[in-house]
Amino acid sequence: MKQFETISFEINDNGTAKKITAKPHPEPIVDNVPQSFEIAINGFPRGKIKYGADKWTSNDLIDEKLVKVIGEKIDEHYGLK
Numbered sequence: 001m002k003q004f005e006t007i008s009f010e011i012n013d014n015g016t017a018k019k020i021t022a023k024p025h026p027e028p029i030v031d032n033v034p035q036s037f038e039i040a041i042n043g044f045p046r047g048k049i050k051y052g053a054d055k056w057t058s059n060d061l062i063d064e065k066l067v068k069v070i071g072e073k074i075d076e077h078y079g080l081k
Helices: 064-077
Strands: 007-013 016-024 036-041 044-052 055-057
Touching (some): 007 064, 036 064, 044 064
Antiparallel strands (some): 007 016
């Protein structure tokens, strides 16, 4: 089921390649898209990212640019962008 697939991708963060893994949480689900994901960077757990107020946010990841890029990749995976 696509909505519960773990998403993996690489990004370039200031010249450094980072492998990102986003594991969806089963709740909440809105329009068949999870609204919260556990994030790992280069295999290490880094916290959660969640969708709310029309943007992706995180209390665990302090780099807002990174949160935005991860959110955009999640949106692409679900065909939202």
